[in-house]
Amino acid sequence: FDKTARLLGLPVGGGGGPAVEALAREGDPKSIPLTIPLQQRKDCDFSYAGLKTNVRRAAEKLADERALESVGDIEREDKANIAASFQNIAIKHIEMRLSRAMDQLEDDDVTSDIKSLALVGGVAANKELRSRLEKACVDRDWKLVVPPGRLCTDQGAMAAWAGVERLKLGSSDDPTEQEVYARFPFHNYSA
Helix, strand or coil: CHHHHHHCCCCCCCCHHHHHHHHHCCCCCCCCCCCCCCCCCCCCCCCCHHHHHHHHHHHHHHHHHCCCCCHHHCCHHHHHHHHHHHHHHHHHHHHHHHHHHHHHHHHCCCCCCCCEEECCCHHHHCHHHHHHHHHHHHHCCCEEECCCHHHCCCHHHHHHHHHHHHHHCCCCCCHHHCCCCCCCCHHHHCC
C-alpha cells in the first residue's frame, strides 16, 4: 500500500494505506486489469511483489496512453481507479490465502476447533479489508476479532515500543547470539 501511494503521489505521512483506501473509494475496483499474485500456488505463501510491478506498469501505460510526462501527471479519476483496482486485488489475495489457511485448519483434527481470526496491525484499520474479512468469517461461521481503528497501528511501531519497554526493565538479547532469518523457514516446523 505504501509503494502504491508513493507511485500515485499520495501523501504518506500517516502511512500509504489510509491514503490509498481514501482514494480507492472514488474509483472503480474493476477498471484496471491486475492479476492476483501466486494464484497457481496451492500453499498459503503471500507476496505483493508481482502486484506492485503490475500496478506500476498499469500506471505507466495509462501515462503513455494519455501522452503524459509521468505517472504523477495522471488525473485524479485515473489514480482513483488504480487505487481501487489495487486495493481490490490486494484484498482478494488475502482472501484467497486466508481461505486456504482456514480450509487447512478445518480439515485438521488437531486444529478443527479453531474458528477465530484476529486482524491486527496497521492494515486492520482498512475498512474495506475489515468488511470483506467479516463476510468471509460469517460465511464460514468464524469469529473475526479486530481492535478499534485507533488501536490499529503499524507493527514496526509496536515492536519498537515492546523493545523500549524491555530495555526499561533491563531485559535485552545479545544480538550476536541470535539466529536471524530474512525468510523464516516455517516449512521446517510443520505439525
